[in-house]
Amino acid sequence: MEEIFAEEFKAAESFFNRKKQHIPALSVLRGHYPGRVFVDWPDKPELAIVWPTGRWMYAAGDAGAERNIALIRLFLQNTVIPDCIRRGVGWFEIYADDSEAWNRLFLSGLPGVRADKLFETVYELQIGPFRSLEELLQADQGEFEIEIVEYPIVAGSDILSLGADHHFMDKKTVGASVNVGGQTVSFCRNNGFTVGNEYFIDADTYETAERNKGHGTQAAAALIGYYLDQNMLPLWETTQDNLASNRLALKLGFLPAEQYPVYTFKLQK
Template sequence: MISELKKYEFHKCKDLLYEQGHLEAKAIVHGVNTGRIFVDDTDSPTSGLIWLGNNDGFFFIGNERNEAFNSKLNYFIDTVIIPEARKVGLTWFEGIGNHSKWDETIKKVFENRNLGSWNQRVYTLQRKDYKVNLELTTEVEYNIVKISETLFKNSDKSIKNIDFLRSKILEFWSSPKRFLNDGIGYCVVYENMIVNVCFSSFVVDNVHCIDIETLEEHQGKKLAQKVALTFVENCLADNLVLYWDCMESNKPSIAVAEKIGLRNVFNYKGYDFKFK
């Protein structure tokens, strides 16, 4: 039987995490970011499934050869995950193994589901490795602003599209306060509109995962590079480690990561199938 853990029980899964694995999974287990965890045994779990709180996928953790868990996954997904996923508008299941041994298990378990796959890259950067010194200029109308409580509240209503910032932060964090306590971020403001955000999406200890988005009509102006560089330099000044996870097919994102000096540390596969 696969059962859901209470948030105060998430610590039981710490030993199931692969040390060199994904920051997103660690952030949920450590209780920093929002998410849900389903396991084979709520008292002493050996395998589990993490549902990221931003609905951006599922991570398989622990023992990939646990037949008691694996044999129940399809039924569990059909009867529990899919009905709840549809309530939040999801039409696809996206699964990732916390370590590469899960790949074969995922392919075997879901062999009858028209399984697709894609490749991801993970980059990191530590202060001792930072050598890039870029001078990026943007049009004077674009201003980089640190994300603060004052900006988030927008009491003077100076930002016309403040919901863009708020919705991005709350995709990953349980509250603005939790983000402001544990994360950092910057945004680009143009004519009283936030047109780019760059912030800590997942955090574990001193490692910060970067999420960055530029509104379509302002893309192509190197805003992502500029704000990411600001984010990186401020993080490194505080001895934080940067973590950047992006699809291999996302060439612009990879270009930004490599341009500002992040180093590719590991790659992995993600798998997906459409809900019936």
């Protein structure tokens, strides 16, 4: 696989411009988020991998051809695994289509790596149900504060470690935090994967003791409302087995839109 750079990214767009799940890859290709891009042939690629900085990878194209199988295996062994070792990270993930070709390629085994497969779902917001919930939440303010704050799109250490364009170090995104007693207990943010008027959400409630108190709902609703006022639509992504995240998505008014596999790889000691 050959790495290409910003002025060549257009060649890889056709692999990633048809599905919601590919918005993170497309945000790299359109210069909204830092990352690296690899293809088999720069002039007319049949295979492409987009690697957003500090995140997972997206692979698309012909995974069945023997030449491409060899190229991807070499890419994982010579580029991805050494990068993980250098950063002290013992795993990586690749998003791809659900096909026998990708299954054979990724699940047939790599030296020193254990591969597995799980499924994720991306949800789209239904604005009417969300607005109804938003009214209820605004009428039921508890002993907490909601703050709209700016976050770096990526950590400076990720920018430096992967050699990304340093102008992304100053790029910010917006999040909503729920604070109790001066401490942030839950947050929700636009994670920087934005294309057109759609963006992906990251959300977390830090302490187990603070969960199931509605803080995550309040943080997510505050962020979604903030962006709806700017005509921006959220996308919610979660694994099938993350029941809490799936329940929260449905509560907020999201409905499933796409389901797709994620191939997970753990480095063996």
